Amino acid sequence: MCSDTRISYSGFSSDSGFKFDWAGKNMPAMIADNATRARELLSFYRTHLNSVPEDLFTDNDLRIPPQQYKRHRIEEYLQLRWGVSFTEYSAGVLSHLPEQEQFTILRDIAEMDLECQLIIVTTHGEMPRLFTVDSRGYVADSGCLAVIGSGSWLAHSTLAQRLYYPHLRLENALYEIYEAKKVSEREPSVGPGTQLVVIYPKTMSIRSVSAGKGQNVLQDMYWQYGPQILPMELVLPEDTIDPLESIKQPNATEDDFGSPEDGGS
Numbered sequence: 001m002c003s004d005t006r007i008s009y010s011g012f013s014s015d016s017g018f019k020f021d022w023a024g025k026n027m028p029a030m031i032a033d034n035a036t037r038a039r040e041l042l043s044f045y046r047t048h049l050n051s052v053p054e055d056l057f058t059d060n061d062l063r064i065p066p067q068q069y070k071r072h073r074i075e076e077y078l079q080l081r082w083g084v085s086f087t088e089y090s091a092g093v094l095s096h097l098p099e100q101e102q103f104t105i106l107r108d109i110a111e112m113d114l115e116c117q118l119i120i121v122t123t124h125g126e127m128p129r130l131f132t133v134d135s136r137g138y139v140a141d142s143g144c145l146a147v148i149g150s151g152s153w154l155a156h157s158t159l160a161q162r163l164y165y166p167h168l169r170l171e172n173a174l175y176e177i178y179e180a181k182k183v184s185e186r187e188p189s190v191g192p193g194t195q196l197v198v199i200y201p202k203t204m205s206i207r208s209v210s211a212g213k214g215q216n217v218l219q220d221m222y223w224q225y226g227p228q229i230l231p232m233e234l235v236l237p238e239d240t241i242d243p244l245e246s247i248k249q250p251n252a253t254e255d256d257f258g259s260p261e262d263g264g265s
Contacts (some may be wrong), residue, residue, distance in 0.1 A: 001021065001028065001030050001119065001196075001197050001199065001260055002177045002178065002180075002181045002194065002195065002196045002197075003019040003020075003030055003032070003149075003181070003194075003195050004019075004151075004181065004184075004185075004190050004192070004193055004194060004195070005017050005018070005019070005191055005193030005194070005195055006189070006190065006191030006193070007035045008033060008034055008035060008053065008189075014189075015191045015192070015193050016193075017035060018195065019031050019035075020195070020206075021038075021039065021042050021044040022042070022046065022048065022195060023042055023046065023118070023120045024045055024046055024048075024049030025049070025054075026122060026204045027049065027120055027122055028120075028121045028199055028204075029042060029045075029118050029119060029121070030118065030119040030148070031116060031117070031118055032116065032117040032118075032148040032149035033115055033116045033135065033149065033150075034115040034116050035116075037114060037115040037116040038116035038117075038118065040069065040072075041065065041066065041114060041116055041118065041133070043116070044065040044066075044068050044072070045062075045065040045071045045120070047065075048061065048064055048065045048068070048127065049065075051176070057124055059139075059141065060132060061130075062120060062122075062131055062133075062139050063139045066114065066133055066135065066137030066138075066139065067206055069114060069137070070112070070114065070137050071086065072114065072218070073114070074086055074109055075132070076245055077108065077112065078105075081108075082094060082105070086250060089105075089137070099161045101197060106246055113135040113136050113137070114133075114135050114136070114137055115135060116135065116233075117132065117133060117134055117135055117148040117149060118132065118133040118148070118232035119131070119132055119133075119142075119146045119148055120132075121199060121200045123204070127144075127166070128199075128201045129141060129143060129144075129147035130142045130143065130144065130145065131146070131181040131202075132146050132148055134148075141221075142170065143166075143190075144165070144168075145164060146223065147159075147162060147180075149179075149184075150187050150189045150190060151184030151185070151186075151187035151189070151190040152184070153187075154180075154183050154184040154186055154187055155180040155181060155183065155184040156180075158176075158179060158180040158183045159176060159177070159180045162176045162179070162180075164176050164177075165261075170198070172216065174196065174198070174209065174249070175218055175221050175222075175225070177196065178194070178196060178215075178218040178221075179221075179222055179225070179226050181196075181244075182222055182226065183195075183226075194215060195208070196208070196209040196214075196215065196218075196256070197209070249251045
């Protein structure tokens with residue numbers, strides 16, 4: 001599992017955070033977005049999962065805590081904004097309000113999200129599996145590859161380009177994940193710091209790739225194997241671009257096709 005060190009709170013962020021935690025016994029988790037909200041959601045996970053016997057656990061147990069937390073967020077909103085509980089609101093205590101105000105409450109509740117995302121690792125079954133929890137509370141089985149956060153689109157495309165799969169040698173997997181994180185730094189909200197941990201499912205022991213020697217080796221590999229800087233002025237043969245007769249404009253002449261020097265695109 002790999003992340004940056006940028007932790008976001010209400011109104012500010014810091015590049016000194018640790019984004020790994022536990023959703024339950026033998027269930028490591030990684031957080032993204034608002035760290036406070038993510039820790040709160042994980043506390044709901046721990047409370048629920050600790051009440052479920054291990055032999056009775058199902059994937060559906062991962063979907064219950066986000067639902068509980070959403071209810072908690074709604075309760076919090078109603079109590080702080082209107083001074084009523086969710087039960088009282090459901091009973092119609094605020095029905096005397098103007099229609100526009102009632103619509104505003106419904107809209108606020110409908111648009112309310114969890115303000116965080118999670119990756120949860122489960123070890124039930126033959127192989128560990130990764131589940132994602134998005135900011136709306138939806139839980140998805142991501143198999144062996146899961147990405148979250150603002151830079152996830154860059155990380156996912158990088159891993160896809162590398163044909164990442166679950167049976168890679170550990171050394172190759174570490175590099176490919178590190179490379180995906182470095183590429184995701186193109187997203188402005190992704191911090192430059194890197195945390196990279198290895199989880200051993202049989203013992204549930206967790207080890208960290210050191211920020212010194214270990215990551216320096218990966219950084220050297222990144223300079224060697226990662227995306228390369230292109231020259232500012234690439235040169236192509238003159239016959240690289242040919243006229244496309246099938247979409248030639250009516251009554252067009254050869255001069256109408258233009259060239260790269262003319263600003264052709």
